[in-house]
Amino acid sequence: MSKLNEEMIVPEGWGFVDTVDRRDFLKLTSSGLLVIFALTPPKGMLRPVWNPAGIQRPSPDFNAFVHIGTDGRVTVLLGKVELGQGVMTSLPQLAAEELHVSLASVDVVLGDTDLCPFDMGTFGSMSVRNLGPVLRAAAAEARTVLVQMAAEKLGVLVADLDVKDGVITSRTDRGKHVSYGELTAGKRIERRIDGKAALEAVANFKIVGTSAPRRDAIDKVTGRAKYAGDIVPAGALHARIVRAPAHGVQVTAVDTKAAEAMPGVRVIRDGDLIAVLHEHRDEADKALKLVKAAFGPAPSTLDNDTIFAHLEKSAPEGRAVAQGGDVAEGEKSAVQMVAQKYLKGYVAHAPMETHSAVASVAADGKVTVWASTQTPFPLQTQVARALKLPTEKVRIITPYVGGGFGGKSASQQALEAARLAVAAGKPVRVVWDRTEEFFFDTFDPAAVINIRAGIDAAKKIVSWNYEVIGAGERGSQQFYDVANHRTVVRGGWNGNPNGMHPFGIGPWRAPGANANAFAREVHIDMLAQKAGMDPVAFRRLNLTKNARMLRVLQAAADKFGWQPKATPSKRGFGVALGDDAGTYVASIAQVKVDPATGAVQVLRVVCAQDMGVVVNPAGALQQLEGCITMGLGYTLAEEVRFKDGVVLDKNFPTYHLPRFSWVPKIEGVLLNSPDLPAQGGGEPAIVTMGAAVANAVYDAIGARVTQLPLTPARVKAAMT
Secondary structure (H helix, E strand, C coil): CCCCCHHHCCCCCCCCCCCCCHHHHHHHHHHEEEEEEEECCCCCCCEEEECCCCCEEEECCEEEEEEECCCCCEEEEECCCCCCCCHHHHHHHHHHHHHCCCHHHEEEEECECCCCCCCCCCCCCCHHHHHHHHHHHHHHHHHHHHHHHHHHHHCCCHHHEEEECCEEEECCCCCCEEEHHHHHCCCEECCCCCCCCCCCCHHHCCCCCCCCCCCCHHHHHHCCCCEHHHCCCCCCEEEEECCCCCCCCCEEEEECHHHHCCCCCEEEEECCEEEEEECCHHHHHHHHHHCEEEECCCCCCCECCCHHHHHHHHCCCCEEEEEECCHHHHHHCCCEEEEEEEEECCECCCCCCCCEEEEEECCCCCEEEEECCCCHHHHHHHHHHHHCCCHHHEEEECCECCCCCCCCCCCHHHHHHHHHHHHHCCCEEEECCHHHHHHHCCEECCEEEEEEEEECCCCCEEEEEEEEECCCCCCCCCCCCCCCEEEEEECCCCCCHHHCCCCCECCCCCCCHHHHHHHHHHHHHHHHHHHCCCHHHHHHHCCCCCHHHHHHHHHHHHHHCCCCCCCCCCCCEEEEEEEECCEEEEEEEEEEECCCCCCEEEEEEEEEEECCCCCCHHHHHHHHHHHHHHHHHHHHCCCCCEECCEECCCCCCCCCCCCHHHCCEEEEEECCCCCCCCCCCCCHHHHCHHHHHHHHHHHHHCCCCCEECCCHHHHHHHHC
16 A cells, blocks of 8 residues: 555544554554454444455444553544544543543544444444444453453452553552553453453443543644545546536537647546546646537436425335324314425535545555545445455545535445546546535435324324325334324435435435424424414423423423413414434524515524433534534525436525524533433434424414425415
8 A cells, every 4th residue: 555644644643544554553553452342233233244255244243442552542443434523532432431541541543444343334323322332342341351461460359459540559559550551561462251341330430421622623623634635645636527417317429539638637438437637636627628528318307396296106105114093083083183294305415525535556456545435334345346356455544524414425436536546547536526516415305294183172182194205214203192193104315216306315414304303393383273272381281101302392491481372472482392313302493584585583592402321511512503503504595406307506606504694592401311321412403493493483473384494485475
C-alpha cells in the first residue's frame, strides 16, 4: 500500500496511522494486551466469515478488540464511523468506565476494515444501543483478565484488588500495586475468562453520564478535520463522470474526441462508466463539458403532484404489522369517526459534504479506498465484487463523514473511484458536485397514509384502522389504549417494491417514522378536537397503559408550562408523541402564522426524551437539538421536485434547508432512567417535529394541513 501523509488521512488523535496494515498492527500490539472476545450479536449485527469464493457470509459471533499498550493507554477498535453523532466520544466513555481508566487515556479507531472488527454500518441510532453493550463486555473482560494477571504478579487474591486509573492495588497492602502498562510490558497476551465478566453497576458510573467534550469539536471548528475529499495521494487524478440527464435513461452514443484532445486529460470507459480524468478538478470539469452524449427517453412520466395516486395504484398488497380486537366492532361503539388521508413528498439528505471517495492501488494489487460512507464493511464487499478481488485485497478507511442521515449507506462514488483507479493505474478522486448529490441521492420516499379512527362517548379511542403506503413500518404502530386496531403496510423505504418509485429511495434519519408520526399524531389531534378536549389531556386519557409515554408527555408539558385548552385556542401550541430506536419522546411546539402569506415561524420547541441511561448528556442534547433543527426542513420546506425522471432541484436556491433564522428556542429534557439500558438518541426527536408543528398551526389558525411540508402556499390554501 502506498505510504501517504498521515495528516491527510485522519484527524489528529483518532488513534491510527494509514500506513499500518492489519498484520503490522498486530505486531505493534505485541507489547500489550489484546483482548479478543466473541459474543452473540444484537439482531442485525453479524461478523463475516470468508468462504473460498471470498463472499461475506454472516456467522453468529461479533468480535471487537480492546488493546492495552505498554504505556497504559487504551485503544478501542470499532467498525462504526463518526459522522457528527458523537460516537468517537460516547463509545470510549463506555470502555473507560468498565476499564476504570480516565477517558483521556482511551483512543479510538473507527471504520477501518483492516484494523476494526466487522460492523454492518452506522445507522438506526444503534451505535450506543447495540454496540455499546458489546464494547462494555469487551472492556469488562479486559479488566477482569488484567486483575487476574495482577493477582498472580502481586501474590494476592483477586478479591483483594481494586482498580483505579489503570492501576491495580491491594486493598490490604497499598504498597502492592501494578499498572496496566506494567502488566502488559514486553509481551502479547491472549487470554479468555470462563463465563461473562461482571459489568459495572449503573449506580457506580463515574464517566458514563457525564458531559464529556466532543473529541471532534476542535478539529471541525478550526478546519483541521479531514474528510474523504481532502485525501490527496501523490499523482492523484480528479474524475468527472458522464451522467444521464434523467433517471432510467440509457446512453445511446458518446463522442469524447474533443475531451481527449485536451492536454493532460484521460478518458476511461469501463462498461457503463465513462469518465474524464485530469490532475486538476477545473480542467476535468472543462473536459466533461466537451463530451457529447446522447440518451434514450425517460421511462417515467411522473411528477411530484401525480406521484401519490401512482403510489396508491402501484403499491404491493398490504401486510398487517399490528392488530388486535375487531376494528369493525370498535366502529359500532364509536360516536365520532374521523377519516383522513395524509401525504408527504420525497426528501433529500442534502449533507454538507457531498459523496466523496479516493481510491489507490498498491504494487501488490491491494486497493485502498478512503470513503465518505456509513457502511465501510459492506462497501469493502461491494468493491471486491466489482473488481473481482478477494475481500482481503480491499481496505476501506473512513475519515470524518460530513453528514450522512442514512444517505451515505449507499456508496456509489466509492465504487466509481475504485474502478477508475484500477483502470487508470493511478489514485483517483471522485467528489460529487451538488447536482450529482441531488440526482443520485436515495430519497426519503413519498408516502400516502390513510387513517380511519373513532372515539366513544367516554372520549376513548375505540377503533384505529391505519394504512401506510411507501413509508414502511417504522413508527407506524400506535401506542395508545386501543383495543380494536389494525396497521397495514404497503411498500417501504428499503428497496423499490413493484418499481413504485421513479428513482432510488433509502433510509433518511428515522426512515419512515417521520411520515408515520406525522399522520398518527395529527389524527390524534383531530380526535381530540372532535372530543372537545385539550390535546394533552386527550392523550393522557388514552395512554393509561403506557407509563413511559405518559412520563415524557408530563415532562414536556411541565417544562412548556402547558395550560389545558381545547383547540383551536389561537395560541399556536401543538403536541406530538413518538417512540423510535427504543426512546420515547414528547414534543410541544409554539408557532406564529402570517395570515397574509401562510408562512409559519416556529418560536419555541420543548422536547422531553426517555432514552434510558444517558451516556453523554451534552452529546444527547446536541443530538436532540440537531433533530429538531433538521426536522424543521421536512416540516416546513424540504420536498424534491421532479418531472419525467429529471430531478428539478439541483442546488440550494430551490431546495430550501432550515436557516439560522428559522431555529426556535429549543429546550431539551432528558429523563433519568437508570434501570433502562442506553437507547438511541440520533433520531427520536426528529419524528415528532412534523406533527407538533402541524398541530400548532391548526391551533393558531383553525385550519388543518395534512400534507408535508407545510409550505406557505399549503397553509394559505387551508385557510381559505
